[in-house]
Amino acid sequence: MNRVQNFLDKVNTPNVCKASNYNELEVLAGEIRKYLIDKVSITGGHLASNLGVVELTLALHNVFDTSKDKIVWDVGHQTYVHKILTGRANEFDTLRQYKGLSGFPKRSESIHDHFDTGHSSTSISAALGMAKARDIKEEDYSVVAVIGDGALTGGMAFEALNHAGHSNTELIVILNDNEMSISPNVGGMSKYLNRLRTDPKYVKVKDEIEQLLNKIPAVGKTMAKTVGKAKDSLKHLLVPGVLFGELGFTYLGPVDGHDIKELKIVLERAKKIKGPVLVHTITKKGKGYSFAEKNPDKYHGISPFDVKSGKTLKKSTKGEESYSSVFGKALVNIGQKNKNVVAITAAMPTGTGLLDFSIKYPERFFDVGIAEQHAVTFAAGLAACGLTPVFAVYSTFLQRAYDQIIHDVCLQNLPVVFCLDRSGIVGNDGETHHGVFDLSFLTSVPNLTVMAPKDGKELENMLEYAVSLNKPVAIRYPRGTSQDFTSISNNYNISSGKSEVLTDGQDVCIIAIGKMVKVAYDAAIKLLDDNINCKVINARFAKPLDKDTLIKECKGIKNVLIIEDNLIKGGFGNKVLELFNEENIKCDLKLLGFPDEFIEHGDTEILMKAYKLDSNSIVQYIKGVL
Ligand SMILES: Cc1ncc(C[n+]2csc(CCOP(=O)(O)OP(=O)(O)O)c2C)c(N)n1
Numbered sequence: 001m002n003r004v005q006n007f008l009d010k011v012n013t014p015n016v017c018k019a020s021n022y023n024e025l026e027v028l029a030g031e032i033r034k035y036l037i038d039k040v041s042i043t044g045g046h047l048a049s050n051l052g053v054v055e056l057t058l059a060l061h062n063v064f065d066t067s068k069d070k071i072v073w074d075v076g077h078q079t080y081v082h083k084i085l086t087g088r089a090n091e092f093d094t095l096r097q098y099k100g101l102s103g104f105p106k107r108s109e110s111i112h113d114h115f116d117t118g119h120s121s122t123s124i125s126a127a128l129g130m131a132k133a134r135d136i137k138e139e140d141y142s143v144v145a146v147i148g149d150g151a152l153t154g155g156m157a158f159e160a161l162n163h164a165g166h167s168n169t170e171l172i173v174i175l176n177d178n179e180m181s182i183s184p185n186v187g188g189m190s191k192y193l194n195r196l197r198t199d200p201k202y203v204k205v206k207d208e209i210e211q212l213l214n215k216i217p218a219v220g221k222t223m224a225k226t227v228g229k230a231k232d233s234l235k236h237l238l239v240p241g242v243l244f245g246e247l248g249f250t251y252l253g254p255v256d257g258h259d260i261k262e263l264k265i266v267l268e269r270a271k272k273i274k275g276p277v278l279v280h281t282i283t284k285k286g287k288g289y290s291f292a293e294k295n296p297d298k299y300h301g302i303s304p305f306d307v308k309s310g311k312t313l314k315k316s317t318k319g320e321e322s323y324s325s326v327f328g329k330a331l332v333n334i335g336q337k338n339k340n341v342v343a344i345t346a347a348m349p350t351g352t353g354l355l356d357f358s359i360k361y362p363e364r365f366f367d368v369g370i371a372e373q374h375a376v377t378f379a380a381g382l383a384a385c386g387l388t389p390v391f392a393v394y395s396t397f398l399q400r401a402y403d404q405i406i407h408d409v410c411l412q413n414l415p416v417v418f419c420l421d422r423s424g425i426v427g428n429d430g431e432t433h434h435g436v437f438d439l440s441f442l443t444s445v446p447n448l449t450v451m452a453p454k455d456g457k458e459l460e461n462m463l464e465y466a467v468s469l470n471k472p473v474a475i476r477y478p479r480g481t482s483q484d485f486t487s488i489s490n491n492y493n494i495s496s497g498k499s500e501v502l503t504d505g506q507d508v509c510i511i512a513i514g515k516m517v518k519v520a521y522d523a524a525i526k527l528l529d530d531n532i533n534c535k536v537i538n539a540r541f542a543k544p545l546d547k548d549t550l551i552k553e554c555k556g557i558k559n560v561l562i563i564e565d566n567l568i569k570g571g572f573g574n575k576v577l578e579l580f581n582e583e584n585i586k587c588d589l590k591l592l593g594f595p596d597e598f599i600e601h602g603d604t605e606i607l608m609k610a611y612k613l614d615s616n617s618i619v620q621y622i623k624g625v626l
């Protein structure tokens, strides 16, 4: 039997972790690493974070039984090992593919996945909820939250630590500390953890205190109590984890997160401790694959790559540029001319394209950690004092700062520029990451201008317009390569609420926004073969709507189609529908977008086709109604 089959047979053996001794677990760790590298090199995925938790996951499955004990994985991008050990190793050829294995925990996928995650910093809250439910229902199982040092910079994590700390609930929080978020971690908490990791004084002092206090003869009850109190207060004062100790947690660590034996001992101990426990493990992101160890940022979320060279396989897209790159370059140019412009990221400088700006203008660049709510109100503070903050953020992650957008920015009409990258379908990350709600949640906020560019050049011009608008404004654009309409249109003048008529025609009118303009244009070209002449309007603004143009251009056209890569509910099309109703515009209006459901994971093109939002489906629809 071949090596892979042996491996699969081994990991598919029930309770393989419990039945294995330390040496067998060490061997299994090596086999899992090889399997992960081989599989993710083909499908792409979150390699570095998973390589970093191989031993931790083995130890967790050795000490706990996830058919009854509950583990909540923060973000959940590091659960490939957990999935391998819970009967899904055979499915890794379908990882993050349409109808295949999710890249995140899914309760619908396995009884061993106890909470769906994808957005950061939720694990301790969810785990505390589970622990409380267990106690109320008088059930008996362990609850464990595994949270990274990056995710610990998220506000929710602090809220949950605060609540859990003095709730006296049995809860184990494992802090997987690898000094990395996607990029090197930031902030005071990261510095504190760094001291715990590296300062030998802490560890030395702890031992000395223990020895000293143990020497004091505990005579009589009073003395014993005093010695005990002195021990506790000195321990808290001088030894690691004082911050967590003050919050009511028993701190255990720092522990070598790659030493299965040490991990097992500490986890067994944590299991027996009354009340909340925080186990601080030290791991290396990308461990066991030299390219990922050297560059954990690049291998955090990696596309298919060659194992030997570590190089990604994607075809060189000469001349094609991502929207993130177009945005990043445009902001550097703006930053050169306008010293009031400052840039903010929530722990994603690379993904949002802000790296160049951070290097060129470090004094005007802020990485706030995984703290989108703080980022928005921090931006409001900057704007209230005369600066023009540009917050670059993935659409899906901005969802958690909705109140801050309303309450701290738009209510005061402050000039904050929101640049929503990864709007629309993002593809393989699936439900927790698609940016398909922003046209709904942003267009309902008073004072906020909402734009979406048809191509890279229009994004550049919209950004110029936005930073000079001196009001709240959002620009949303998709993941991936930017379009280029410069050979088709020379109209790139962005002015308030004005849309653009891209092609003329009287048979049908398609009103499209952002990425969907290319879909509409391609459909219009295809329909010419059937002598159907489409008018394609590039809306540009989801708010304010270009009322005059939309009414004038749709006059006399029976069939009007509105297409958006957003949920239909409350989306851009709904806003046009409201306008047409208010203006009593009579036509057959059809809204195309995503239905009222969560969109699963898969390649973007496959998902767009599945939801009939590709140009061929639009052609079929129009031919069907004419
Ligand atoms: C609310 C939110 N913001 C941003 C992200 C993007 N993101 C995914 S993983 C990650 C870094 C997580 O760092 P850490 O928790 O230390 O995990 P590690 O990858 O180091 O194991 C970030 C910023 C997210 N998933 N959720």
Ligand SMILES: CC(=O)[C@@H](O)[C@H](O)COP(=O)(O)O
Pocket (backbone or CB within 6 Å): 046, 075, 077, 118, 300, 301, 351, 422, 426, 429, 479
């Ligand atoms: C797990 C997580 O939230 C991020 O790593 C996200 O997957 C990055 O997405 P992109 O690959 O689109 O940058």
Ligand SMILES: [Mg+2]
Pocket (backbone or CB within 6 Å): 148, 149, 150, 151, 176, 177, 178, 179, 180, 181
């Ligand atoms: Mg980390």
